[in-house]
Amino acid sequence: MKESDEGLILFVVYAVVTWYLVCRWRRTWRGALTLWVAMSGLTAVAFFHLKLNDWTNGTIYLRQMQTLLYPYIALVMGVGLFLFLLPRLPSSGFFCRGCRYDLDGLDIDPGDSEVRCPECGEMCEVPDHVRYAEVELIGLPDPATVPSRRTRMAAMRMAEERMLEKRRARGSR
Numbered sequence: 001m002k003e004s005d006e007g008l009i010l011f012v013v014y015a016v017v018t019w020y021l022v023c024r025w026r027r028t029w030r031g032a033l034t035l036w037v038a039m040s041g042l043t044a045v046a047f048f049h050l051k052l053n054d055w056t057n058g059t060i061y062l063r064q065m066q067t068l069l070y071p072y073i074a075l076v077m078g079v080g081l082f083l084f085l086l087p088r089l090p091s092s093g094f095f096c097r098g099c100r101y102d103l104d105g106l107d108i109d110p111g112d113s114e115v116r117c118p119e120c121g122e123m124c125e126v127p128d129h130v131r132y133a134e135v136e137l138i139g140l141p142d143p144a145t146v147p148s149r150r151t152r153m154a155a156m157r158m159a160e161e162r163m164l165e166k167r168r169a170r171g172s173r
Contacts, residue, residue, distance in 0.1 A: 026085070046070070
């Protein structure tokens with residue numbers, strides 16, 4: 001590898017770092033700021049190339065670099081914009097592993113360990129923090145924290161009865 005070719009790796013590193021940061025912070029102000037800073041940097045390099053010819057009275061004219069730089073800018077910004085617009089994973093952590101559908105807010109009976117995804121039909125495991133959230137909302141003890149098995153089963157039955165009552169009340173409206 002020639003010494004002059006080693007500097008060209010910086011263009012690859014610039015693109016990869018830009019894409020990584022935009023993807024990491026996609027759909028946030030940080031991602032938009034990263035994309036804007038990357039575009040500003042590339043625009044400054046393009047402007048410098050144009051002005052270099054004027055500043056040196058035509059002795060340095062990098063026409064080949066300009067020909068490569070404009071498609072490079074379009075590539076970095078196009079891929080960066082695509083990555084920025086990709087949807088983020090749901091923050092609750094309760095989503096379908098198959099289609100990434102956000103399952104937060106589904107009607108789940110207390111104690112259910114799995115729920116069917118309404119989007120793709122795959123069975124998804126219900127995390128404990130979601131499973132017993134409604135039990136806590138209606139004022140019953142969390143069945144997992146109740147000491148004896150008999151009391152735990154009674155708490156589960158009470159929670160299920162309350163849930164059924166709530167569903168019936170919603171259905172009669």
